[in-house]
Amino acid sequence: MSERPTTFASGVLASVPIALGYFPIAFAFGVAATKAGFSGAEAFALSLVIYAGASQFLALALLSGGVALPVAAFTLIAMNLRHVLYGPSLMKAAGEGAGRRHAWAWAWGLTDEVFGAALGELARGRRFSEPFMFGLGIGAYGAWVSGTVVGAVAGGGALAAWPAVEAGLGFMLPALFLALLLSILTRAAVPVIGVAAVATVAGTLAVSGTAGILAGMVAGAVAGVVRK
Amino acid sequence: MRVEVLALAVVVGLANYAFRYGPIAARLGEGRAGGAMARFLAATGPAAIATLVVASVLPMMGTARLPLVAGVLAVLGLWVWRRSVVLATLGGAVAYGAVFALGG
Incomplete structure (x- = not known):
């Protein structure tokens, strides 16, 4: 079996399905944020700094609803607690001696989908490498942040005239999770x-x-x- | 930019970073191969992804079901056919939107 590349570029390439799933969802987040009265800069900051889809949507609801800041923070942090398991699980799958010197940089991108995709790649025989992980993460992160900006610029109600497109985009994430599950089955x-x-x-x-x-x-x- | 939005983003973002990087830096879960912790971590991946499939599909069960059935079948069919995560994901979304447009 020929060795599959583990470069930064191959990581970016492997991030394409995630980016295709992330961009429309982040677009929907940008639209929802402006609809809820947030500025484009605030939507951008939430995506750039939190970078966790479901909790960002919840942040909009909590902040709009006037929930106290410590309560909102605690709720959102609890929601993302599951990420604690991803790093050790990935390193276990990567095997002994897997590099982690630059994990401080690529671990930021270890979302549900990046974790799932990395695991799928390892299951299909790709060797673990930090440049690959960085490429995988940066492609997904770029799509998330840029999708948010485009959605915020498009503004609330941007998809109101296209309900079927909105519905299809809404199924993108479940479809991605299901495909990832099949890939590691x-x-x-x-x-x-x-x-x-x-x-x-x-x-x-x-x-x-x-x-x-x-x-x-x-x-x-x-x-x-x-x-x- | 409101201060409370930025403050919430920074606090939650720092926690997310700690959750994602902290356990790797602390080398959590490293131990005897085949031990209980090793099996727990090996099962975490499939468990997490299965959980996310169910959690993302559950809210869609109460609304239009035909598009959901079409979307799921498209993902399964395309995966079996091409073994491609990209194609299965996109095809599933297109099938869902198309059946939704047809009034499913």
Whole structure:
């Protein structure tokens, strides 16, 4: 089998599906922000500094609703707690001796989708490399920030005349997650996936969407420990 | 630029950075291969992605279901056909939008 490239450029290339998914969602975020009364600069700052999609949408609702700043911060931080697991899980998949000297730079880009894509690449035989991770992250980050700016400039109601386009864009992220899941699917992972799915539904119905996400991830990972 | 927006962004952004980089810097989860922590971390990836699939599809279950069925089938079909994440993602979104436009 020929070795697949692990350069910065190959990382950027691998980020294309993520960028294609991110740009329209970030566009929708920019539109939603201006619709909610935020300035273009504020929408840009939220994407540049927070860089976590779902919690950015929630930040709009919390700030518009006049929720106290510490409460809003705590809610958003709790929502992103799942990211704690991604770094160690990725480094475990990368194997012993995998470089991490420049992780201070590429780890910032370790979102749900970048983590999923990196894992998929490793599962398909690509060797771990920091330049690749940096390229993967920068492509996704660039699409997120630029999509936000374009959405904020287009302004609230930009997609009102195109409901089918808006609907299709709304399905982009679920489609990306499903494709990523298919890309890492193995027979051994099936029980873990089943447990995670059931726990997510149960947690969401019983408590909230955020609780469902945490329940799914933890229950699925625990299922991996129990199942030898 | 309102100060409270910037303050919230900085606090949440710093926490995100700590969550993403901190565990790598601290070399968390490094230990015996095949140990409980190793199996936990190996299962985290599939568990996280499966969770995100379900969490992102659940809110769409209550509205138009035909576009959702079309979108999911398109992703599955394109993946089986080409093994391409890009094509499956784009095809799924196009199928969803097309069936939505047809009044599904």
